[in-house]
Amino acid sequence: MKAQYDVIIAGAGPAGSAAAIRAAEAGLSVLLLEKRQEIGVPVRCGEATDVKTPLRFMPFDPRWLHNRIDHFAVYNAQGERVVVPPSSETIIVDRRVFDQALANQASALGADVYASSTVIGLLHDEHGTVCGVRLKQFGTERAVRARLVIAADGTESQVARWAGLKTIPPLADYYTGIQFLLGNLRGRIDPRICEYHIGVESLAPGGYLWVFPKSGDTANVGVVIAADRARPISARAWLERFVARRCPGASILSVMAGGIPITGALKRMTTDGLMAVGDAAHQADPLTAGGIGLGMIGAEMAMQVAAPALQAGDVSARRLQAYERLWRDQFGRMHAALYNMRRILTRMTETHFDALVRTAAAMPLETMSLPDIVVGLLKNHPGLLLEARTLVSTGLLLK
Amino acid sequence: MTSMMDIRRLDRTKNHPDLLLHIDKALCLACGACVAVCPPDALFLQGLRLTVDQATCTDCDRCAAMCPVGALSLVPVSAPLVPIPPSPISSNGRHSS
């Protein structure tokens, strides 16, 4: 480890490693620090992602691919379903191998990568600009200087908080989730289909359940619920109920949990000498909470702004804010629409949602555009007209 | 044990000075969800161990609502404390510390 780098990145999840890759490619000296003993472990993820985004950062490796998905099936609480093809090619990855492959790619490009190295504080220069980190590695503390620090330390991000970027959203804007890796599922899952189960009253208040098959007989089966509706029944209890019904007798091979902010990206993701990316900047999708690909794209946008800024010797917030504009231009409207869609789904009664799925199931969805689908649904469910404007604009945006 | 908590109570500035955040270590999965929502930054996750700084905690209850397994609760200080049996392994197989 050197005493000084161009860029220091806190956190080697997908966003941090993606930032390290783009920074190293730009010829910058990079230090990538990960608090965990092993990068990617424990896995805290359903592991579903589009395949295109990661492939822009590293070559394909069958070791991180578990499974390819052909269709998504959205179920109501009655077990009726709508089956649609994914809007982009979707895979289930092995996050342990995936995260390590990304970090390894960064190191192959010249980044210094260290696990078991926790960022414990920020260094500031006399003008208050962030100019490095304090870190703890194998029990020893040290300071390392940098021209730019990237906070890629996930939902619990302390680094973004120290820099004054984090806000405290209401609990309604968080999912709380838990997932089992289930085994002994042969014959009970279709390995080509990702299942989503929605039932605001009887399945998962304010959220949804998923079954993401990893192979013919194993799957990530999990739930997220809105954190303001997590009592008296906890996320774990909702998941146990579902598993007992959907696949009784399945074996639980592992358990993981986590929280995800679903606010859409933070308004301020930069300060003098520091940028936040990925979950640390709340970049996950505010409806599904998927954040692997979005975090990587966020990191890429950050470096797209940071590399020339470093070259020009100007890492002021004013200059770095171009990153926030890039993000807003590409994802701002879409995220606002997804956020609204989640709120509509949350407010809708379960009976109403059940009926929607039933109507949609009878429509030839594969041949229809999303706006047509929305109009078709509205015809059958005039009550929805109240929300029509939002839904139609959502449909148009997602097309 | 009780006396130690009483001493800590003295330097806390709380909404409800008679409440303490209790972490059920046997349930906790060390997922960090609670850490992310704590406004005053009173929770710390080091490896698999979650700790709370009772002096900083404001009893806002957000972490307890957030916990996916219900491992957190605000308990009255006066509640009788259940003595923990002296076993090196807790019920989830993790070494208790």
Ligand SMILES: Cc1cc2nc3c(=O)[nH]c(=O)nc-3n(C[C@H](O)[C@H](O)[C@H](O)COP(=O)(O)OP(=O)(O)OC[C@H]3O[C@@H](n4cnc5c(N)ncnc54)[C@H](O)[C@@H]3O)c2cc1C
């Ligand atoms: C239950 C659940 C299911 C999910 N399912 C999906 C899914 O199917 N598909 C999807 O796309 N997304 C999913 N997500 C979201 C996805 O996991 C995250 O959006 C994604 O991991 C974000 O990547 P990141 O790099 O920003 O953060 P992370 O992957 O969280 O990485 C942050 C890293 O920073 C490290 N770190 C933290 N503090 C420090 C420090 N002080 N110093 C050094 N390192 C530090 C952490 O140890 C961690 O490795 C799910 C999330 C949950 C909780």
Ligand code: SF4
């Ligand atoms: S009760 Fe509030 S202040 Fe106390 S630890 Fe929990 S979230 Fe933090």
Ligand code: SF4
């Ligand atoms: S949210 Fe619950 S399970 Fe997760 S670290 Fe906090 S107490 Fe433990």
